[in-house]
Structure formats: C-alpha cells, structure tokens
Amino acid sequence: MKGFKTAAVSFAALLLSLTLTGCVGKEPNEIAYIVALGIDMSEGNNYEITIQYANPTEISGGEEGGKAGSAIIENISVQAPNLYAAIGLANKIVSKTFYLSHARIIVVSREVAEKGLRDITETFIRSDDLRPDIYLAVSPDGANEYLSAVKPAMEVNPAKYYQLVYDKNSFMGIPAGSAKDFFFGIETKNFDSFLPIAGVVGNGEGDEETGEDKSSGGEETGGLGESSSSENEGGGDDMSDKNTKQSEAPENERGFEYKMKDYVGGQAAIELKNKSESMGSAIFEGDKMVGTIGSIEGQMFKLLMGDYKYSYITVFNEQTPEEPVTLKMIQGKKPRYDIDIENKKINVDMFLEGDVSSLPADYNIESDIEAFQKSSEKYIGEDCERFMSDFIKTYDSDTFRLKERCKRKFLTNKSYDEFKESVNFKEYEVSVNVNFKIRRTGLVMREEE
Numbered sequence: 001m002k003g004f005k006t007a008a009v010s011f012a013a014l015l016l017s018l019t020l021t022g023c024v025g026k027e028p029n030e031i032a033y034i035v036a037l038g039i040d041m042s043e044g045n046n047y048e049i050t051i052q053y054a055n056p057t058e059i060s061g062g063e064e065g066g067k068a069g070s071a072i073i074e075n076i077s078v079q080a081p082n083l084y085a086a087i088g089l090a091n092k093i094v095s096k097t098f099y100l101s102h103a104r105i106i107v108v109s110r111e112v113a114e115k116g117l118r119d120i121t122e123t124f125i126r127s128d129d130l131r132p133d134i135y136l137a138v139s140p141d142g143a144n145e146y147l148s149a150v151k152p153a154m155e156v157n158p159a160k161y162y163q164l165v166y167d168k169n170s171f172m173g174i175p176a177g178s179a180k181d182f183f184f185g186i187e188t189k190n191f192d193s194f195l196p197i198a199g200v201v202g203n204g205e206g207d208e209e210t211g212e213d214k215s216s217g218g219e220e221t222g223g224l225g226e227s228s229s230s231e232n233e234g235g236g237d238d239m240s241d242k243n244t245k246q247s248e249a250p251e252n253e254r255g256f257e258y259k260m261k262d263y264v265g266g267q268a269a270i271e272l273k274n275k276s277e278s279m280g281s282a283i284f285e286g287d288k289m290v291g292t293i294g295s296i297e298g299q300m301f302k303l304l305m306g307d308y309k310y311s312y313i314t315v316f317n318e319q320t321p322e323e324p325v326t327l328k329m330i331q332g333k334k335p336r337y338d339i340d341i342e343n344k345k346i347n348v349d350m351f352l353e354g355d356v357s358s359l360p361a362d363y364n365i366e367s368d369i370e371a372f373q374k375s376s377e378k379y380i381g382e383d384c385e386r387f388m389s390d391f392i393k394t395y396d397s398d399t400f401r402l403k404e405r406c407k408r409k410f411l412t413n414k415s416y417d418e419f420k421e422s423v424n425f426k427e428y429e430v431s432v433n434v435n436f437k438i439r440r441t442g443l444v445m446r447e448e449e
Helices: 002-020 056-060 083-093 110-115 118-125 143-149 158-166 179-188 244-248 295-305 365-394 413-422
Strands: 031-041 047-054 073-080 097-099 105-109 135-139 194-200 276-285 288-293 310-315 325-340 345-358 429-440
Touching: 031 083, 031 110, 031 143, 031 158, 047 083, 047 143, 047 158, 073 083, 073 143, 083 097, 083 118, 105 110, 105 118, 105 143, 110 135, 110 276, 110 288, 118 179, 135 143, 135 158, 135 179, 143 194, 194 288, 276 295, 288 295, 295 325, 295 345, 295 365, 310 365, 325 365, 345 365, 365 429
Parallel strands: 031 097, 031 105, 105 135, 135 194, 345 429
Antiparallel strands: 031 047, 047 073, 194 276, 276 288, 310 325, 325 345
C-alpha cells in the first residue's frame, strides 16, 4: 500500500512537471509594448486614442546595435469610447498584440482635461495592466501632437525616456502627476492636483513642414492669471530650427528667479530635434482643468509643498541690480504649516540652504553675506507668499492640501467633513517666512587693497 502511494505521488508530480514545460501565452516577438497613450476629443462620444508602442527590433538592433529617436517608437491612432476599446480595435489592425504593462504616461489634450478626467481615471485606475504610478500630463497642443513630437535621441528605451523626464519633479518645477494621487484626490475630496504640461516646440506661426498652426494658445500661458501679448516672430525656412514661442514667455522681474523666463511646455527649447518638452503645470479643481502656471510658479509650489530637492536659481541683489546672483538652492526639510482656523490665518515656515554658483566678478559677497541672506529670505518669502495668496483667491483648488493639514484639529470624521464642505480659504491671510543660509560662497582668493 505504501509503495502504491509513492507511485501515485510520483505520477502526479510527473504530470505537473509536464504542464510547466514549454511557453505559455505570447512569445516576445508577438507582443507590442505600449509606452504611452494619448487622448484627444473626437466626434460624438468617442475619443481619438493614440497608442505609442516600442519597436523591439529597432531597440535591440541586432548586429548593428540599437537605434534612438523616432525609429524606436511608432504611433497608431483610433477612435473609440475608452482606452480598452481602442486597444481592442488596434489589435485588429496590427499583427502584434498590445500590452500595457510597460506604459509610462497618459497624455490628455487640454479640451479633454477641461471637460473632466473622472471617467478616464475610473477606467485605468481599476486596470490590472496599468501601473498605479503611471504619469498623467496635459498637452495644450493635443495629445497626438505631443506623442508625434517625441524623439528620445539620448535614450534607447522610450519608457526610460518618459521616466527620466517626469521624474525630474524633485529638481524642477514639474509636478509629480501620478495617476493614483490624482484619483485619490478626486475620490476623497481632500485635495486637488497639479499635472505637468507636455508641450510641443514650434516656430510660432506654424509647423515648418505643414504650415499648420501648432501654437499652444490658451489664455493663461504666462503664469497665474496672466496671458502673453507677445507676437510670434519669424516662421520662414531660416527659422525652422528655432523656437519663436520663446518670445511668448514673460521675463520675471521679481526677486526670486530674477531675469528668468516663466516658461510653459513648448516655449523653452531652442533646437527642434526633439520637439517635446515638459514645463509648467495644469491646475485642477476636482477632475477638471481650470488654468495653468509657468515654471517659476511651479518651483514656488514645490517649495511650499516640501517636494523641492535642489536646483539652480537666480536672486535679485541690491548691490548688483543689473546682474542676479545664481545659487544652488537646497530644501533642507519640509516647510512647517500652522493654520489658525479661528483667526483665519495660514502661516508657513520654509527652511532653505544655498551655495553660491555665479555672481558678478566685482562683487565681494563674503563681506556682505549676512545682508545677502536677509534680502534673499525677503525676496523668496514675498514671492512665495504672493503666489500662494493669489492662487487661493483665484481658484477653488486645494492643491496646497490645506484641508488635509487641518485634519488633526478635528476629533471626528463628521466634524472634519463638515469643515471641508464649509471652509473658504479665500478668506484666510497667508504669511510665508523663509530661513535661508548660505553654506558655501566658493573658493576665491582676493588681494588686499
């Protein structure tokens, strides 16, 4: 009997081993890996869905080595009511089967974002194919235009390209824009979101190949509530490698980022080899886009949220008013918020450090270090305070997560929910105080006069 049981177990193990041999599912050469998705409005209730997928034969390259740029990615556009319907239709068009597990970004047009993203996020947040940390971005030029402009010349892997571009949020004024955070903000109603702007570089008057208008347009492309009145320049063949949208970006005259242009996506780059870029932020109230801010105000937002890591900034200096001082600024720790509900005041304390990177040759900052620190605290604090105050008064968007910061003041969820429904932060006074220390001024040998 014991021998019979042993034989039966051995036979069952043999059968199981047979099921583990061979390949199950699709072979790698039968799969098309989606790296990005674009959503534009279309006729009726449909969307125009752009599917960008990697060409594995061009990435691997065989004996010739891998390629970069437009050769490694291909786009296909279909009209469908949602993402999965579009992928099902696309699977009938191409020979390979599309897989979503490597998708890194979903780009929506401004028109789609202003209509609302609730139905779209409901679709992909429930997906077991898409990663919850996939990036979301808004393209004023259109999602298809943006994805068509992407030419990752420095990256062989297109998914890595998007990761590197949109992971810069700790270093630049680009919001993180993850799908899960956006979804949680909508569902909990505890906060609103910023999403990065994915722009297309153009020559201002039209595309150099088709002559069609590719201007990002919009009423709020120069910062909080500001529109640019600059006219486009150039546009001929001699300007085909230049970006005259740069003239549309206003130059900042305030102390923080003095003399810098306040760019949004599509305005910054000069060379047009890769016509895609991400700069600035789209403002959301719930699931609907209501405005934009530029790159400078985006940096202020990162500072106020404590998501700023480090970057190079320019600061106005009273001793050299025509030339700014450039610093490598570091946020040592997150800002401290004190929200006084009774007196309706928002107090923010920020803690920053900096290294001097560039300054006028005839300016001796070492002899003026304390005064420079104080003036830098003043300019950074005043500009952040102005930005936060104007933003709160302009929009009903709680992107600063002020409601969440007040949660610990309530004993029950009921009282907190009542506060969320009734609070009006437009009535609150904003105060931002900055503690700023210069760590290093650089090694400079000065002769005694």
